[in-house]
Amino acid sequence: MPEQQFKPNRIKAITVGCILTTTIALTGCSGGTAPSSDVHKVVVETVGDQGLNKARVVAGRVMGDTESAIMSKLNARIVKVACDVGQEVQAGQPLIYLDDRDFRASLAQAEANLKGAQARLADTEKGARPQDRQQLQERIEAATAALDNAKKTLERTQSLFDAGATPKTQLDSAQLAYTQAQSTYDQLIQQQSLMNEGATAETLENLRATVQQMSALVDMARLNLEATVIPAPVSGRIASKPVHEGEMASTAPAPNVLLTIVSSDPVVEASVPEEYIKQIQVGQTMKVRIEQVSSETVEANVVAISPIANSASKEYPVKLSLPQSGLWKSGMYAEVTLPEAGTSQRIVVPKDALVKRGSDRVILVTDGSTVSSRSVTLGRSDGSNIEILGGLNAGDKIITVGQNELKDGDKIQVIAERGAAK
Numbered sequence: 230m231p232e233q234q235f236k237p238n239r240i241k242a243i244t245v246g247c248i249l250t251t252t253i254a255l256t257g258c259s260g261g262t263a264p265s266s267d268v269h270k271v272v273v274e275t276v277g278d279q280g281l282n283k284a285r286v287v288a289g290r291v292m293g294d295t296e297s298a299i300m301s302k303l304n305a306r307i308v309k310v311a312c313d314v315g316q317e318v319q320a321g322q323p324l325i326y327l328d329d330r331d332f333r334a335s336l337a338q339a340e341a342n343l344k345g346a347q348a349r350l351a352d353t354e355k356g357a358r359p360q361d362r363q364q365l366q367e368r369i370e371a372a373t374a375a376l377d378n379a380k381k382t383l384e385r386t387q388s389l390f391d392a393g394a395t396p397k398t399q400l401d402s403a404q405l406a407y408t409q410a411q412s413t414y415d416q417l418i419q420q421q422s423l424m425n426e427g428a429t430a431e432t433l434e435n436l437r438a439t440v441q442q443m444s445a446l447v448d449m450a451r452l453n454l455e456a457t458v459i460p461a462p463v464s465g466r467i468a469s470k471p472v473h474e475g476e477m478a479s480t481a482p483a484p485n486v487l488l489t490i491v492s493s494d495p496v497v498e499a500s501v502p503e504e505y506i507k508q509i510q511v512g513q514t515m516k517v518r519i520e521q522v523s524s525e526t527v528e529a530n531v532v533a534i535s536p537i538a539n540s541a542s543k544e545y546p547v548k549l550s551l552p553q554s555g556l557w558k559s560g561m562y563a564e565v566t567l568p569e570a571g572t573s574q575r576i577v578v579p580k581d582a583l584v585k586r587g588s589d590r591v592i593l594v595t596d597g598s599t600v601s602s603r604s605v606t607l608g609r610s611d612g613s614n615i616e617i618l619g620g621l622n623a624g625d626k627i628i629t630v631g632q633n634e635l636k637d638g639d640k641i642q643v644i645a646e647r648g649a650a651k
Contacts, residue, residue, distance in 0.1 A: 268640045272630035273595055274647040276576050277623050289499030291519060291551070291561040293491035297463055300486055301478035302456045303327060307487075314470050318461045318490065325487055327478060329457040336450040343443035350436040357424040365421055372414040379403075379410040465492040468559070495557040497529060499565045500544035508568045509534060515549060516566040522556045526566070576617040582629045583607075583615070592621060593628040593635055600628065600639045 305327035312324045357365075386403040389395040469489040472478070479485050497517055501509060509515075509531060516526040529549035538545050549565065551557055583590050584602070591602040603625075608616030621627070626646075628635065635641070 268642050269635060270631055270644045271595070271628045271635075271641045272645040272647075273626045273643050274578075274582075274629050275624060275626050276578060276617075276621060285505075286564050286566050287499050287501060289497040289517070289549075289563040289565050291495055291497055291557050291563055292559045293465060293468075293495065295463055295465075295492040295494075296468070296559075297465070297490045297492075298486045299324065299459060299462065299488040299490065300484035301325075301327065301459060301480060303332075303453060303478065304480055305329075305331075305457060305478055307472060307474055307476050307478055310470065310472065310474055312467050312470070312488070314467050316467045318465065318467060320461055320464045322461045323458050324461055325459040325472075325478075327457040327459070329454055332450065332454040332457055336447070336454050339443070339447040339450040343440070343447050346436070346440045346443045350433070350440050353428045353433060353436055356427050362424060365417065365424060369414070369417045369421060372410070372417050376407075376410040376414045379407040383407045459487065461490060463490060463492055465490045491559050495551040495554070495559075496532065497549045497551060497563045497565060499547050499549070499563070500539065500542065501547050501567060503538055503543050503545065505567045506534070506538075506545045506547075509547060513568075515568070517549060517551065518564045518566075519557065519561050520564070521558075521561050527552060529565075576621050576623065577614050578617055578621070578627060579629050580613055580615045582627055582632070584632055584635075592617070593632045594621075595626050595628055595641055595643070597626070597643060598640060600635050600641060601637050 307325060308328050309326040310324070311326070312318055318324065383403045383406070386395060386400050390397065390400045467488060468491045470487075472485070472487050478487060511531050511534060513531045514528050515531060517529040518524070518526045529551050531547060532550045533548040535546040547565075578592065582592055583605075584593060585591075586602065589604050590607060592605050593600050594603050595601075603620045605620030606618040608618045628641070629647075630645075631641075
């Protein structure tokens with residue numbers, strides 16, 4: 230719906246011309262004295278409150294409810310792209326396949342390491358088997374016999390050395406043999422003690438930690454293998470496909486975009502002026518027209534309203550869901566009809582009544598003989614008329630014709646006057 234034009238109750242420009250011409254002619258024919266050169270001829274208007282219809286149309290854009298960029302978690306070669314631009318896809322549908330040979334090998338290695346760690350932990354928790362205990366006992370008995378024999382040999386060699394019947398080197402050899410036999414015996418006795426007592430708590434904790442670490446590596450390797458097949462995160466349409474088979478999917482220094490999917494749920498995003506936002510609520514139905522599709526309007530539901538206005542425009546982003554249709558395309562221009570915000574009584578003046586004074590806009594006001602300027606706050610404009618939000622009051626007389634070159638205190642002659650608008 231196009232924005233309604235302002236309709237202040239004023240005499241049309243052609244009528245003003247007639248009044249001005251007629252008044253001048255009458256003045257010239259009256260035989261009276263012509264005004265002095267420092268008195269300005271002007272047309273004034275008494276301003277009044279104007280009822281303005283506040284309904285209007287704002288622009289928006291059609292877009293997907295979500296736009297997803299698909300990237301790879303892995304550095305790998307692309308072996309297959311199972312979609313094309315414009316194709317409809319469903320969430321979870323496989324779209325890209327990466328070379329998975331290295332990742333399969335990594336998973337197999339991680340699983341083997343885990344099995345080894347689990348076996349070591351199980352053996353330690355169970356303790357020694359009977360056959361292990363028997364073998365250790367037999368080794369201790371052999372070590373005991375060897376130690377006794379080494380002791381006897383050392384004692385005999387010591388006696389011969391004391392009698393001068395054997396050299397020192399032979400005694401040294403006997404001493405070394407005895408020391409070695411004693412060391413072997415001590416180690417076996419210590420091993421038997423550990424076997425009988427079982428593994429320490431620290432040993433078991435370390436083995437369990439190793440099993441957990443190996444299990445985590447298996448999970449990571451399995452996730453990497455699964456990541457070689459990249460599915461659609463949402464249902465929608467393929468919007469772009471910048472990669473091809475044989476290229477590399479990269480994660481560094483930044484992941485490259487492999488595909489872009491636009492959600493198949495179309496929405497319109499529009500910016501609503503703050504004066505209308507209180508009339509809009511989530512779930513409300515509003516009329517939307519998309520000229521590229523049809524001249525007719527469709528009903529759209531408000532699904533989201535931003536709580537924060539744009540700092541520059543003072544407008545609030547609003548999102549509306551469109552009915553399902555294959556006709557809507559992302560980027561299309563949309564016209565959204567805002568609900569009526571009721572009427573407000575505001576002063577409306579001709580746009581040509583404004584006078585520029587530096588960076589300010591003023592309106593010249595008269596008491597009938599002299600001029601004064603008022604700084605005003607401006608509102609909406611339809612091109613020929615403009616709202617005055619502050620600075621004027623109903624009943625003020627403003628100069629609408631002949632205001633050029635006027636300044637505060639100038640004397641004027643009113644040659645035509647319009648009444649207050651009804």
